[in-house]
Amino acid sequence: MAYNVFQPPKPVTTVAGVVAPSPTKPWLLYAYPWMPFPRRVIIYLREKGIPESQVKIARVQDPKFGNNVMDTSLPPRPSGSLPILAVPYEGQDADEKGYIYIRQANAIMYFLEEFCNDFQYGFTRPNGSFLGKTPLERARIAEVMCLAEELMVAWNPVRTFGTGAGPISIPEASKEMLRWVRRALGTVEHFLKDRDMMLLEGGKTLQVNMADIVLYNFLEFVHDCYGVDMTLGSGEMVEDVYGRQVKEEFPKLVEFYQAFKTRGSAKRDVEKGEVAPEYAKNMMSKWADGVL
Incomplete structure (x- = not known):
């Protein structure tokens, strides 16, 4: 697929053709704020110190209730899975509203990372690189990030076959996939030691x-x-997916999780829709017998 090279029509106010964030026309993040991938980007924005005057959260209703943007003064949500970053753009690739779109949570974070580590791009409080300053730092961060992404992907069959949020109940399959999640957790534990x-x-x-x-x-x-x-592992010796005996415990993950929970970026705001509604929690927390 060929991509057009960004050309800045107005170098004073744009960066590579993309209009820098401003109070008059912020970038828009279309999101279901409580769902995992949109929430990932919201946490990132907070950690980077990017205020809503620059990247505004365009909250979208859960699909069950209409899938519409709740602030009717904003453009309708673009097509595709959320989150989607809408970026003001002066070029032929812009749509009729004057935006181009970045999709997928990690792609959005990488895109923002390119812009918000330099004051000249219009961001007011960049908090340094989150990808590492040296090749080795970047590699170490990428190692854990790939494993963390694997965890989220591996969770899908766990919940699909083992909870009320899934379309079919196969407890044995859910339990087996849970063992693979714990295998990845053990690898992350090693990297954090x-x-x-x-x-x-x-x-x-x-x-x-x-x-x-x-x-x-x-x-x-x-x-x-x-x-x-x-x-929280069992603390006991268990058989892993390869038939090996391993101790099921993750002390560094416990430390990590408890420490990060204290950060301001991790606080869920009920009024902003960052807490799962009761109907969803009831389905997700309904586990089939024998999985856990």
Whole structure:
């Protein structure tokens, strides 16, 4: 697929053809605020110190209730899965509303990362790179981020076959996939073994990276919505997916999760729709017998 190269028609006010955020025309993040992938980007925005005057959350109703943008003064939601970042754009690729669109949570975060680490791009409070400053730092962050993404993907069959949120109940399949989730958690545990989690507590910012956000996003989503704290192993010797005997415990993940929960970015705002509605929680927390 060929992509047009961004050309800045107005170098003073634009960056590579993309209009810098401003109070008059902010970038828009179309999102279901309580769902996992949109929430990941919302946490990222808070950690980067990007206010809604620059990237405004365009809250969309749950599909069950209409799937419409709740603020009727904003353009209707674009097509595609949420989240979607709508970026003011001066070029032939813009739609009739003057936007181009970035889809998929990680792509949105990477796109924003390119812009908000330099004051000249219009962002008021960039908090440094979340991808690492050296090749080795970037590789280490990518290692954990890939594993954290694997956790979220592997969770889908767990909930599909094992909870009321899924279309078909196959408890045995759900339980087996849960073992694969725990395998990935064990690998993440290894990567975190030398990290001082106290540096993540409260408002400290210099130690946060993109992998932290993706990992916390998974742990919080499963805990808050499905009622399962994946950081808590049995503490016993169990057989892993390869038939090996391993001790099921994740002490560094416990430290990580508890530390990140204290951050302002992790607080769910009920009024902004960041808490799952009761109908959804009831389905997600209804587990088939024998899975957990």
